[in-house]
Amino acid sequence: MKKLFGYLKPYKLYITAAVFLIFLQCLTQLLLPDLMARMVDIGIVGGDISYIYTMGVYMLVVTVFSMIFSIAAGYFTSKTSAGFAKLLRKDLFDKTDSFSLEEFDKFGTSTLVTRTTNDVNQLQNVIMMMLRVVVVAPLTFLGSILLMMNKDITLSLVVLAVIPLLILFVYVVSRQIIPAVQEMQRKLDSVSRILRERLTGVRVIRAFNKEEAATRQYEAANDDLTAVSLKVNRIAAVLFPGMLFLMNLATIAVLWVGSFRIESANFTVGDMMAFIQYVTMIMMSVVMISIIFVILPRAKVSADRILEVLNTEQTVLDPENEAEFVFTVDENQPAVEFKNVSFRYSDSDKMILKHISFSINRGETAAVIGGTGSGKTSLVSLIPRFYDVADGAVYVDGFDIRDIKQADLRRRIGFVPQTAVLFSGTIADNLRYGKDDATEEEIWKALEIAQASEFVENMEEGIYSYISQGGTNVSGGQKQRLTIARAIVKKPEIYIFDDNFSALDYKTDANLRSALQSEIKDAAVLIVAQRVATIRNVSKIIVLDNGEIAGIGTDTELMANCEVYRQIVASQNGSAEAAE
Numbered sequence: 001m002k003k004l005f006g007y008l009k010p011y012k013l014y015i016t017a018a019v020f021l022i023f024l025q026c027l028t029q030l031l032l033p034d035l036m037a038r039m040v041d042i043g044i045v046g047g048d049i050s051y052i053y054t055m056g057v058y059m060l061v062v063t064v065f066s067m068i069f070s071i072a073a074g075y076f077t078s079k080t081s082a083g084f085a086k087l088l089r090k091d092l093f094d095k096t097d098s099f100s101l102e103e104f105d106k107f108g109t110s111t112l113v114t115r116t117t118n119d120v121n122q123l124q125n126v127i128m129m130m131l132r133v134v135v136v137a138p139l140t141f142l143g144s145i146l147l148m149m150n151k152d153i154t155l156s157l158v159v160l161a162v163i164p165l166l167i168l169f170v171y172v173v174s175r176q177i178i179p180a181v182q183e184m185q186r187k188l189d190s191v192s193r194i195l196r197e198r199l200t201g202v203r204v205i206r207a208f209n210k211e212e213a214a215t216r217q218y219e220a221a222n223d224d225l226t227a228v229s230l231k232v233n234r235i236a237a238v239l240f241p242g243m244l245f246l247m248n249l250a251t252i253a254v255l256w257v258g259s260f261r262i263e264s265a266n267f268t269v270g271d272m273m274a275f276i277q278y279v280t281m282i283m284m285s286v287v288m289i290s291i292i293f294v295i296l297p298r299a300k301v302s303a304d305r306i307l308e309v310l311n312t313e314q315t316v317l318d319p320e321n322e323a324e325f326v327f328t329v330d331e332n333q334p335a336v337e338f339k340n341v342s343f344r345y346s347d348s349d350k351m352i353l354k355h356i357s358f359s360i361n362r363g364e365t366a367a368v369i370g371g372t373g374s375g376k377t378s379l380v381s382l383i384p385r386f387y388d389v390a391d392g393a394v395y396v397d398g399f400d401i402r403d404i405k406q407a408d409l410r411r412r413i414g415f416v417p418q419t420a421v422l423f424s425g426t427i428a429d430n431l432r433y434g435k436d437d438a439t440e441e442e443i444w445k446a447l448e449i450a451q452a453s454e455f456v457e458n459m460e461e462g463i464y465s466y467i468s469q470g471g472t473n474v475s476g477g478q479k480q481r482l483t484i485a486r487a488i489v490k491k492p493e494i495y496i497f498d499d500n501f502s503a504l505d506y507k508t509d510a511n512l513r514s515a516l517q518s519e520i521k522d523a524a525v526l527i528v529a530q531r532v533a534t535i536r537n538v539s540k541i542i543v544l545d546n547g548e549i550a551g552i553g554t555d556t557e558l559m560a561n562c563e564v565y566r567q568i569v570a571s572q573n574g575s576a577e578a579a580e
């Protein structure tokens with residue numbers, strides 16, 4: 001929690017100003033009952049009209065000042081809370097930005113979004129409120145009690161007797177409300193998760209006619225959320241009328257006991273009216289504190305959720321002595337080498353990759369083939385260090401990649417993920433993800449190699465044509481080719497293609513590969529492939545079977561020695577024949 005308070009540090013001056021102004025506003029408020037008492041006792045009861053006017057003007061001036069202090073305080077509290085939220089959002093973003101895929105897998109995207117937006121908003125509101133209440137409530141509470149006692153001790157005791165009742169009531173109710181509020185936050189998370197899945201998967205849902213099932217799932221989560229929200233509101237509904245009841249009880253007690261005091265003691269009608277105002281102010285300050293009791297647990301949940309992200313230790317870290325490390329190319333070392341690598345995802349005990357060893361030299365193309373779920377994507381994800389190995393090591397140019405700064409490592413790699421991802425912006429913007437200062441010529445060249453230049457030429461604004469969010473205005477194959485071009489424009493030393501060619505027809509696939517081959521003579525290339533026919537001429541084929549290497553070699557060698565490879569070939573020939 002201390003960590004979160006640290007975000008208020010830059011706003012110390014604003015906070016001081018706000019607290020001071022709220023303090024002044026509170027004092028002005030406390031002056032009003034006494035001014036009114038005088039107006040009643042001297043002006044009204046004594047029949048002094050000019051006194052009524054004078055007191056009226058005083059009250060007006062005090063109220064105007066109170067308003068000015070309140071507005072100025074509002075300005076500073078808003079600046080503080082908005083600034084706090086901005087800093088926090090920035091740090092959350094930076095933190096998630098530094099996460100390895102391991103941490104992304106752990107949290108899930110939608111909760112990271114809600115934590116950065118909704119949870120930060122919760123805290124922002126609480127800070128705004130707290131700044132005010134923390135000063136107003138105790139000051140009004142104590143100030144009113146003192147002023148009240150100054151007027152009549154006996155009557156004050158009557159009011160003070162009701163306060164413990166009020167505090168007990170607030171305590172009992174807030175104990176009910178805290179767990180309900182925590183529950184509400186969790187339900188909100190699940191609604192946003194389902195909503196996100198529903199929106200991103202809308203095509204699949206429609207294609208499978210699953211609108212009703214998806215709607216039912218959403219409605220169930222929505223109903224759950226409504227049920228807890230209602231529970232919270234039901235408790236809150238008891239809270240405020242209950243407090244009002246106690247407040248009115250205190251007022252009645254003041255009127256009743258006060259009426260005897262007026263008859264027998266030096267206690268005026270004006271004092272009685274001031275007393276009633278003090279009672280209202282005392283009770284309101286208790287109400288404010290009780291609102292905090294409702295809001296704080298909610299803020300605590302949000303704070304915990306934010307802290308969970310901020311305190312998450314990154315599993316993939318840059319080396320400490322990166323400054324001394326000079327990443328040079330050693331011609332005698334393979335471009336990529338796996339030495340006895342085993343790997344598992346942190347949420348499972350099962351080793352996904354077991355004792356993997358192979359190497360790829362500069363200028364060499366290797367292909368990984370294997371059944372679905374055999375670990376191909378996991379294997380290639382280890383090269384840019386999206387995850388760290390459990391055992392063994394991955395080397396790039398002879399260096400253990402854990403000794404290389406991640407940015408330096410990834411600068412050398414052109415990675416094309418299995419799912420094509422484009423960002424909103426022009427085609428040129430998207431390709432410049434690969435190389436910030438890529439010229440138009442370089443972009444066109446990359447598009448040509450990726451067999452994408454033809455369709456881009458046909459687009460109205462060429463490379464300046466706009467790609468909509470998620471790349472929905474280009475076809476799957478076009479999207480795939482643009483992501484390939486994005487890697488090519490980078491001119492990396494290592495290319496990794498995670499099953500990107502199966503979205504292309506055979507002819508485009510063949511053209512793309514031959515264009516690529518002539519362009520990237522010195523680079524090491526690793527291709528994850530589904531269609532064995534497209535990689536049969538590759539000099540190094542790595543056959544993965546259930547996370548283990550079943551064989552490495554050329555097509556001829558594997559056909560002679562590797563049963564798994566023969567089965568893959570046979571099954572694909574079979575399906576090709578069946579298709580004919």
Ligand SMILES: Nc1ncnc2c1ncn2[C@@H]1O[C@H](COP(=O)(O)OP(=O)(O)OP(=O)(O)O)[C@@H](O)[C@H]1O
Nearest residue numbers: 105345347348352371372373374375376377378379
């Ligand atoms: N993020 C993850 N967390 C936990 N397990 C995972 C994760 N990603 C993949 N796996 C598991 O690891 C295994 C290998 O998956 P991987 O995606 O590497 O296979 P693949 O050979 O690329 O499959 P495909 O050909 O279908 O793309 C699978 O059993 C899968 O369930």
